[in-house]
Amino acid sequence: MDKKEIKRQAHNLALVCAKKYKIAFPKLVLDYLLKKYPDLNENKKEILAIAFEECKKVNKLTDEKINKKIEETFMDEDQELKKAIKIEIIKNALEYSKADPTKIVGKIISKFPNKKNQIKQIMQIAIEQAKEINQLSKEELNQIAKDLNVQITKKESRLEQPQKIKLPNAEYGKVITRFPPEPSGYLHIGHAKAIFLDYLAAKEYGGKMLLRFDDTNPEKEKQEYVDKILQELNWLGIKIDQEPTYSSDYMIRFYEFAKKMIKKQKAYVCNCDSEKIKENRIKKIECECRKKSIEQNLEEFEKMISGQYQEGEVVLRYVGDMNSENTTLRDPTLFRIIKTPHYRQKEKYSCWPSYDFCAPILDSIEGVTHAMRSKEYELRDELYFSILDCLELRKPILISFSRLAIKGMPVSKRLINPLIEQKKVSGYDDPRLPTLAALRRRGILPKAIEEFVTSFGLTKVESEPNLDKLLSINKKLIDPSAKRRFFVSFPYAILKLKNKARNLEIKNHPTNELGKRTLKIKENATIYIPLLDAANLNEGEVFRLKDFCSLKVKKKTPTKIEFFDKKADSYILEVEEIELENVEKKIQWVDEANSTKVEVLVAKELFIDEKYNENSLEVIEGFAEKEVLNDNLKERFQFERFGFVILDKKYTDKLSYIFICK
Structure with a gap:
């Protein structure tokens, strides 16, 4: 505190002292100043001299003049307080796009320690100021800041800083990632995170990202979703390095790999109903079908391929470990019968592989070096590598990252589809949804989505941010135009x-x-x-x-x-x-x-x-x-x-x- 401010404070205290005790006491003024500002103890003698000087001036005044000066002084202080609050509200608004009055109270109290007992009043003033300031445009805010000589040091939010994607054991020029959507619905903000992590990681290491449509469930998949996914990738600015592949185009090879497993006694045809299979898996009981010979399993699997079984009649299961604490290893299903015609393969196949079977095989044979997927699949990692070991295929590096969901905006088709059917939302592009179609319709730019999703990096820490963070990034991008x-x-x-x-x-x-x-x-x-x-x-x-x-x-x-x-x-x-x-x-x-x-x-x-x-x-x-x-x-x-x-x-x-x- 400079000498001028010390004199001002001492004079004000002398006025209050004179009003209360009919005379200003230098010792009382000194004690209050030292209590309020402990750092002044180093210059105690000098402060006492100032207190004497200011008390001497005040003691010459009449009661009427003392009362008038007190009234003027505290009126000035109130104006000064309001101005300080306004300045902090403006700073907060410019820094975070929207003023939050709760964030500035501490700063005001540090500037006006004598107002500690007036926090409610300060908060009320801050709320009123924030309400007014939040109505203004960015240009108007900047003009007011200029008029009030407000100095802004713009800090970029940590969330908005794109993080560099570091891959383990990555060799420059040889990295291959993949984005494998199932064409059974519209892409959403969680998919966008996976897309940009895969795409930017490949670019970072001079590699490429593959697009693979994971389309081995005819009951859910449609060409319209394939087309929509391609459109949305194009809108996001994603340039695929080669033509997309389709899991359903590999069916003959999948059958060959399945037969190889059967011959190694690592797969068997199970005739039990789904409830029995579920019960045995829970109780860790091995199925009697495990005891079938290689020849019988091969014969029955050929019947599965040729369409001689009905849906639910048989499945091909992996010989895992029924005693494993990891339930995914308890003899999971590799193939099942689905009679529904496929959008791409029509009625050519009815024996369809599971995701757990397809994913590791295609990642390996398509040359993927780093396979990234959300944390929900972590339990399946052991099965992923077990299948590759069984088939003696190259192992990609598996990387898990946390899912991304926005608070109050469901990404699950299980929740969205009933809302569409009940006409509670207008469709997949309803602006209340987190689908890319909805975000696009809502005016969100692809660049804003990229900055938002990549700011979380490859961390496994779960997050459910609200939409404000994405909107804040988007606002900075759209405001200039x-x-x-x-x-x-x-x-x-x-x-x-x-x-x-x-x-x-x-x-x-x-x-x-x-x-x-x-x-x-x-x-x-x-x-x-x-x-x-x-x-x-x-x-x-x-x-x-x-x-x-x-x-x-x-x-x-x-x-x-x-x-x-x-x-x-x-x-x-x-x-x-x-x-x-x-x-x-x-x-x-x-x-x-x-x-x-x-x-x-x-x-x-x-x-x-x-x-x-x-x-x-x-x-x-x-x-x-x-x-x-x-x-x-x-x-x-x-x-x-x-x-x-x-x-x-x-x-x-x-x-x-x-x-x-x-």
Whole structure:
């Protein structure tokens, strides 16, 4: 603390002391200063001299002057406190895209230790400031920060830092990874993590990533999912180094490997029903079918291949270890009968291999060096290598990573499909879902998804982040190219202007060269403004319509308004235009004569505590400036003072947007 500040504090303490005891005591002032600032003990004599000097000044004042100075001093302190809170809120908003008032209280107390007993009041001020600041655009925030001389040291969130992918025993130029989706549904954010880990790891080591469709379950797989996966990989910017492969194209080789296992007495045909197999596995009981001869097993397996068995009648099982604590080793199924025609192979095959059989074999024969898969498969690693040992095939390196799910957004088809069937969500591209189709429709860029998913690296630590972290990354990417548009939501208030007709040239972006648009304002215009802003305006108060004019409220009258089929309480404000540029309160607006109806779909958490959230989709209606009628579908914009949106659909009577983020 510098000498000037010590004098100020000593003077204020002397005033309080004089008011309480009718005289200012230097010793009391000294004791309080040393208690409040222990570091001052090193200069105790100098501090005492300052205390004497300030007490001497105060003791010359009359009671009236002392009271007046105390009132002025603490009024100044309150203003100083509010300014400090505002500065910290602005810093927090610029650093994290959205101000969190709980994060700044500690900093304020460290600056104003005498306010420790006023934490509730400080928090209330911070909440009010954050509410106001979070309504502003990034450009407005930067301008306020500049006006208040706020110094921002921008810190990139640890989450947003892409981590380099390090592979064990990797030789540059020889690394081969693979992404093996089953074409039974749409890709989601968890798949995106696997895709980018495989793809970027291969690039990091000068290798390549293979795309393999794991399509050996005819009951679930469709060509439409193959096509959709290829489209979404292309959208993500993934360039596959060679034509995709299909597990179902290897059926003849799979049969050969199965026969090799039978000849080694490592596989047998089991005729038990599924319940019996399940019971024996739980009880660690070896099946009697294990005792069949090699010849009998080969004969029965040929019958399986030629289609002589019905579904559920027989399976080919691996001779594992029925006493193993790892349940995947208790004689797992290698082949089963499925009569459903295959989307690609039609009715050519009915004896289909399991994932546990296909995955290790194809990873080996396709040359994969590093096979990455989510942690849920870790129990199957032992079986993976056991099958390769049995068939004397090369072993890739297996790497596990944690699954990625977003809080409140289910990735499981088991949860999503019933919602689609019940029409609780509109489809796989419903903006409340974490599918890539939904994220794309919601205005999320591929680069944002890449940065988000790779920030978790190859760690096995489970995580379920909320969507805010992805939205924060996305906002930084879309902000520079998002044109600005005026929007006011229902319910709104009505301004009656007495103005001359004029044309306003409005920039499409406050800092970047994205062109301009002209708003033609008619004489005596009717203007819509947000109802909350109107509610906070008093008669005689001055405010400014953003990029337009300054106004003074002459009269404020309660009224009722109708918005198509809706009604609400509102206000009509009669205002007069005044010549004043530097007005602190700025309000967003839309001109009635130059407006069009729009709706904004706001997606919220689809599941709360694992239950469907009936209020997961909010529809906000209102008016936007008519320029939006010329905008392109799938283009991203910022509705000023509202948030970033993407134009989703054009109807005859309105435009429909999806909310991206604040």
